[in-house]
Amino acid sequence: MRPRSLLRYYGQNAVIWTFIPAFFFLIVCAFLSSILLEQYFLGLIAEAYPDADTANRDLLFAQMENVALGVLSTEDGVLQSLATDYAEFGNTIQRARGWLVILLSLSLAGFAYLKAMPQFRARESVEKVLGGLFLSSATIAILITVAIVASLLLEALRFFDVYPLWDFLTGLHWSPNIAVHADQVGFSGSFGMIPVLGGTLLITLIAMAVSVPVGLLSAIYMSEFAHPKLRNFFKPTLEILAGIPTVVYGFFAALTAAPFFRSIGLSLGLDVSSESALAAGAVMGVMIIPFISSLSDDVIRAVPRSLRDAALGLGATRSEMVIKVLLPAAFPGLVGAFLLAISRAIGETMIVVMAVGTAANLTFNPLESVTTVTVQIVGLLTGDTVFDSPKTLSAFALGIMLFVMTLGLNVAALTLSRRIAEKYE
């Protein structure tokens, strides 16, 4: 009898059966066994050290792990013997796990071998598995979103347990550093996000003031006026700006632009802070120019040719056509592009981390130093931090604010651009 599928599918089927279940089994096993091991030894530690509270037990457990790895040596006989047991248990479990996986894999390989009969539809079977694999990799995008929301929300909720949400949203004072010493004097840090939000908005405003006119005008010039050859040169060159890492913009903002603005200010008799919002905002604006110009270019090109031709045919000059026909027609799409750019500016991190300070001043003077949401997140979470302090948890509260703001802007932008697409289809 001729086999029902091409021969290679029987082989592929065997490979799938041999490796894929064993792989998942290995992951689940590794995860479960480490949890079980930890629980078991935490129990033993609780028995051996009856006075220790939860945090101390965790500490002892970590010490024991390090002793078992040979990184740390200990005088404590009890801990030493626990560590020896721990290492031994770990080894046994690992060996057992290895044998189990090999056994499973071999037995499934045998199963696949027995199944490989001419009447077996191997192709259908393989394709079903592949289809499932494709579907599950497509759902990873959903999984990532869920993971982001869940992890941010979980940590943020822990923060709101100790600090009221309302005070966080409406407080006018941000000074998380007091909280470091909370252990001694009682928790007294102040986490009002208004000044941080204000700083973010100020810098975003400056960035948009630079990038919107420049980006939009470049896009109009390139799509409506420039000679195709010139356009072919300008467009990729401007896109180089988009490919430059943000850390480079930050470097430039902090070490070249900020001193430059400061010296200009001094010569005009103005006191410009060396970490002024103006320098960071202006450099961020330049960074966003290619973003706005390429998005606007797409929107402008989506306006139907007939509208342009009608305007020009009625005797309008090119500039009149652009201002009176093209821009009004493209308006919703352009607003969408600007919203995306705003969301980009709000979430931009490196430029502000390098060029802006951490002191939260509630001001709208661009010459002064302000701070932003992203600067605070980086400041709160880099360096040696105790993970459970309200100070570090507040970073996740800021993170979820950032996520919500950018998500809102993106959804709005998407809706607008979809509307314009439907209008002209």
Add this chain to the structure above:
Amino acid sequence: METKISPRYTDMITRSLKRRHRKETCLRFFGLTSILFGLAFLVILLGNIANNGLSALLQTYVELEVTVPDSALLDAEGKVSEEVAFDTNWDGLVKKGLRAKFPDASGMRERRALDQLVSANAGFDFKTRILHNPELLNQPLTVWFKTSDEVDQYVKGNMNVSVDESQRRLSDQQLAWIDELAASGLLERRFNTSFFTQADSREPESAGILGAAMGSAMAILVMLVLTLPLAVMSAIYLEYFAKPGRVTDFIEVNINNLAAVPSIVFGLLGLAVFLNFFQMPRSAPLVGGMVLSLMTLPTIIIASRAAIRAVPSSIRDAALGLGASNMQAALDHVLPMAMPGVLTGTIIGVAQALGESAPLLMIGMVAFIVDVPTTVTDPATVMPVQIFIWSNSAERAFYEKASLAILFLVLFLIVMNLTAVLLRRHFERHH
């Protein structure tokens, strides 16, 4: 019969025409100015950084005469011994060589000031060299040693010496010594090899980018291994197998939104999930690559979908018509033709990941690391973060190093992006 336009109107039109043309010129002018503004900024940015950074390719060396006694390296039996070498005061040997040039320097303070002219790592570098060449023992050697970063900066003219002595890092006495060394031809600027062969260091003259470059390479490798198969599989699913409906819509909305989520949020996710929940190692390229892959996944999915969509549907129809299954048509016929586009999207995603630093700060890849990482779980940093670390340092020499590192990073990224553009053009022509 022809219609007469009243001369009043033609007159008005003629007059308004001038104004309208002026407006036209105005818009053109502003458009061109905007583009030129962007280009000018690009030139200023790169020019400024090149101007500051290129000098870091060279490092000032000083020539000293040193004799290494047998006892520095050989044990009692006359064999080369690392232990003996470890106990030897190599710094002292180098300093002795320097003091021989300036016998007048006396007193603790003056001698210490003199010692500061050579690099703090000169002794260590010298030890390594002698260990590999024991035949150099017991004879007068003329050796080029690295000078300290302050001397280097002064020789390169990057130090403002007109300010008061207390305001700068070199004293008048030290400047006089340096000038004397330079006058007698004992200072030389040589190619800074250690910038390419070493990792970070507290001493700017020994700091290099190899560690960060390796960290970047490892993180990108991890990212590619994780992202590419996932992205291609999702793209095939969404373009070929997904039935239009709520679930598919939801997946698409999610992908589009993820593409616009600020990168730092992915760092927060990595911190909360990979580090705190799964207890993965801090500062490891493995975790860095995982975070970067979450970040670039939507970009590469979107690019791969576009590439798959660009394959003419006749290919698929022909395959199906000849009896191929849906899966065979997708994998054996459409995917190979879409591969160049997928590749282009991947290059863009890699370029994006290579320049990213914010999420990596969150997972501790910002530590000071002296060793070049050898596995993906070693603590490491990446190129952009190394630039960030150096630009935060006080020494002028680190500023120079950061500029040079930027130059390499940006050049590399521009080459990558250009490759992507050229590839795309090439394949667009073929379709």
